[in-house]
Amino acid sequence: MTTTTLPKGTQNKVHTPVLSRGERWTRFQQKLAPYLFVSPFLILFSVFGLYPIIKSLILSTYYTDGPKDMVFIGLGNFRFLFADPDFHKAVKNTATFALWSVFLQLPLSLGLALLLTQPWVRGRALWRLAFFSPNLLGQVFVGVLFWVLFTPQYGLINQALHWATNGRFALDTKWLSDPAMVMPAIVITSLWMYVGFNMIYFLAALQSVDKDLYEAATVDGANSWHQFKAVTVPGIKPVITFVLVTSTIGSFQLFELPYNMLNSSAGPNNAGLTVVMYLYNNGFVTGDLGYASAVGWTLALGVLVVSLIQMRLTGSFKGANE
Amino acid sequence: MRSFPFGLAALCLLLLSLITGAYIAAHPTPKKTSTLTMWTFAKPHYEAYSKAVPAFEKANPGVKVDVQLVSYNATTQRLRAAFWADLDVPDLVEVEISAAGSFFRGSEKNIGFLDLTDRIQAENLDKRMVAARFGPYMSRGRIYGLPHDVHPVQLAYRRDIFEKEGVDVKQIETWDDFVRVGQQLTKRQGGQTRYMIELSDTSRDNLEVFLFQRGGGYFDAQGDVIFDNQAAVQAMMQYVPLVAGPDRIGNNLGGGQILTRAVEDGYLLCLLAPDWRTKSFENDIPKMKGKMALMPLPAIERGGPRTSTWGGTMLGITKKCQNPDLAWKFAKFLYLNEQDLAERFSGTNIIPPVRAVWDSPAFTRPSPYWSGQPLGKTYADLAPQVPLQYGSPFVQIAKDKLGQALVACVQRYNTQGKEGFEPFVQEQLKRSADQVRKMMARSPYQ
Structure with missing residues (x-):
């Protein structure tokens, strides 16, 4: 390899040719252009994203009664939060809901998707639409709808269960006012609403699995279960991870559904209290915006940690590194 | 221009946004024409006040009162948020008893309602009305609302x-x-x-x-x-x-x-x-x-x-009210006008906290629904015992x-x-x- 050495004192001149005014302006425009293109996003994000994030972090260190009465208390909000039994209850409820979402909702969604890819199922498009359609409704509407369905004595669900169990299921079972029944009621409602939604992701993923792999597996003597385990699951693994993480994040953000089903409350003995409802109650009902900010930051960090754990367990980082 | 570069759908969206934008620009929100605006969350109250307003307007030429029926949440969470953000709020608001206390949080200077204590005491309203009913609407010894009811x-x-x-x-x-x-x-x-x-x-x-x-x-x-x-x-x-x-x-x-x-x-x-x-x-x-x-x-x-x-409602005057004296006059007209209160009882069955009204004929009238019982009297007899x-x-x-x-x-x-x-x-x-x-x-x- 050879190198060329320029005479001392000439290097700079070679690398920075003299530009005319017009050329400098053009070059400046070229440099500026990308920033201008991203500036609408940056401005909007700064105003509506970054500023509230920073402000809420600052606010979390204050005791507030509305935004006008504020007293700095350092980490006092966080200390109170971690000692508050209502927060513990909210975390427990939210985690319970998230677990049910993962262990019931995802297998059901995947099962439905598998079923609706079978060629022997008639009217598959209609079934897909039927299962997806609950998601077209808002959570408020669904909350009110199921509030009516779960009515004791006269509600459709109790009437149906009473009939189906030959009278063994009590007609006056109080789904929404018995602390033990509230969470199952919310989970059932959420299943009705979201199973079809996640099914769409799985349907798309299943269609992208290479058909040759199934043929090869069949030739090798693999039965349906082996094919599912060895071909289908690895084939749709990125989608499973995606649905798992988004479902978990969605579960941690649960608010409107229980809030409307439980008549704008957390239900009996806070059985339907979720972390976001706890945040809302403290911020907008009680008026302690500082405390609500502390709850928000705790929730965000909690969701981040859970998501990272999930991604680690499902091997998503390996895929990214390879 | 032969064709829109981003397709027909984008063109339609653009045209739609231009038309709606132009429409909104051409029809700005009309300026407030009423002298007083009042919010209530209870439909029976709204219906009764709507009937009473013309008489107040007639007695006060040039005054126009706009009574609005709004949701319960609007008179609680949204009103509170409006107080915090110094937004436009009505002159008078009826607030439900369990939500009233939340408006008295924080320092006294930042409470969104006017302190009515001096007005109430100057006119001996605490003696004309059931005194027990002021309690829920007090904070640090000051009264921020007129009680609407007794609710035995x-x-x-x-x-x-x-x-x-x-x-x-x-x-x-x-x-x-x-x-x-x-x-x-x-x-x-x-x-x-x-x-x-x-x-x-x-x-x-x-x-x-x-x-x-x-x-x-x-x-x-x-x-x-x-x-x-x-x-x-x-x-x-x-x-x-x-x-x-x-x-x-x-x-x-x-x-x-x-x-x-x-x-x-x-x-x-x-x-x-x-x-x-x-x-x-x-x-x-x-x-x-x-x-x-x-x-x-x-x-x-x-x-x-x-x-x-069980239950209750207060009427408060907001600090943003431009004419608190007129608002006070209207509040008294609604809550103390004995003839109206008696008539209003027929539409709401609610016993007002003004003792003098309890003897009026409307309260002793037999109620067909309640097997001919004089509904008003049965409640009025119990009202003095309300805890x-x-x-x-x-x-x-x-x-x-x-x-x-x-x-x-x-x-x-x-x-x-x-x-x-x-x-x-x-x-x-x-x-x-x-x-x-x-x-x-x-x-x-x-």
Whole structure:
């Protein structure tokens, strides 16, 4: 390899040719252009994203009664939060809901998707639409709808269960006012609403699995279960991870559904209290915006940690590194 | 231009946005034409005030009043947010009793409502009206709202079924008498299920009625938490066996159409009936006309008070009001005009806190729905006995905590019965009250 050495004192001149005014302006425009293109996003994000994030972090260190009465208390909000039994209850409820979402909702969604890819199922498009359609409704509407369905004595669900169990299921079972029944009621409602939604992701993923792999597996003597385990699951693994993480994040953000089903409350003995409802109650009902900010930051960090754990367990980082 | 570069759909969206933008620009929000704006969350109030407004406008030439019916949430959360953000708020607002305290949080200077204490005292309104009803709308000794009502509580019952079963309600003087009759009439199994009274085993709304009847409450006059005192323990001890355990006589299915059906079917025989609720029954359960009647609430002990209280509303003037004197005049017109109040009673069944009105003919008129009873008089006779209650910015939290204690006590009673129940109740109430005290201790403004 050879190198060329320029005479001392000439290097700079070679690398920075003299530009005319017009050329400098053009070059400046070229440099500026990308920033201008991203500036609408940056401005909007700064105003509506970054500023509230920073402000809420600052606010979390204050005791507030509305935004006008504020007293700095350092980490006092966080200390109170971690000692508050209502927060513990909210975390427990939210985690319970998230677990049910993962262990019931995802297998059901995947099962439905598998079923609706079978060629022997008639009217598959209609079934897909039927299962997806609950998601077209808002959570408020669904909350009110199921509030009516779960009515004791006269509600459709109790009437149906009473009939189906030959009278063994009590007609006056109080789904929404018995602390033990509230969470199952919310989970059932959420299943009705979201199973079809996640099914769409799985349907798309299943269609992208290479058909040759199934043929090869069949030739090798693999039965349906082996094919599912060895071909289908690895084939749709990125989608499973995606649905798992988004479902978990969605579960941690649960608010409107229980809030409307439980008549704008957390239900009996806070059985339907979720972390976001706890945040809302403290911020907008009680008026302690500082405390609500502390709850928000705790929730965000909690969701981040859970998501990272999930991604680690499902091997998503390996895929990214390879 | 031969074709739009981003396609027809984008062109349509662009045109649509231009048209709507131009329309909005051409039709700006009209400037406020009214002199006073008032919000109320209760439809019966709205209807009554709408009828009264023309007379006020006639008596005050040039004044235009705009009464608006808004949702409950608008008069609570959204109004509070508007106070915080210094946004446009109405001149006068009716606020429900359980939400009122939350407006008095923080420093006095930042309370969104005008301090009405001096006006009320200067005109002796605290003497003309039932003084007990100012309590929930006070903070740090100052009054921020005029009370709209008294809300004494009676029991509404299925007169036809009681007569069929041979029950004479005059014999029911105390809760013990009531429970005895209730055990006879309640059918928990087999055939047609029915319960003596609508009481919730999870919501503290009904428990409050028992608590207030015993002279208890959430806070005392100094704003200290008291819902773990002896009155509260006794109220819980009395209430829980009514809704839990094998001998319960109370049940609750929910409101609205479910309640209508439950009353019509004879599933529920008695209902706690503050005056405002009787109008709801008349409207929502019209088939029961002539089959329902009212009796005073059974007393705790013979000779004790035969009523309690449930609910309430205040009228406040906001600090943003440009003409507080006119707003005050309108507030008095609505809440103190004796002739209007008597007429308004016919539309709402609500007893106003102005004592002088209680003798007017409207109150003694027999009510066909209530088996010919003079509805107004039955409530007015009880109104002087309505117990005191005090507000606090933390009242909503206290209510939630009492509800949690109730659920814990019901679960304990269902599983272990009376054994060791009283110490358990004491412990639960103390724990709940201490949680409220702990939250209050955080506030530097209390």
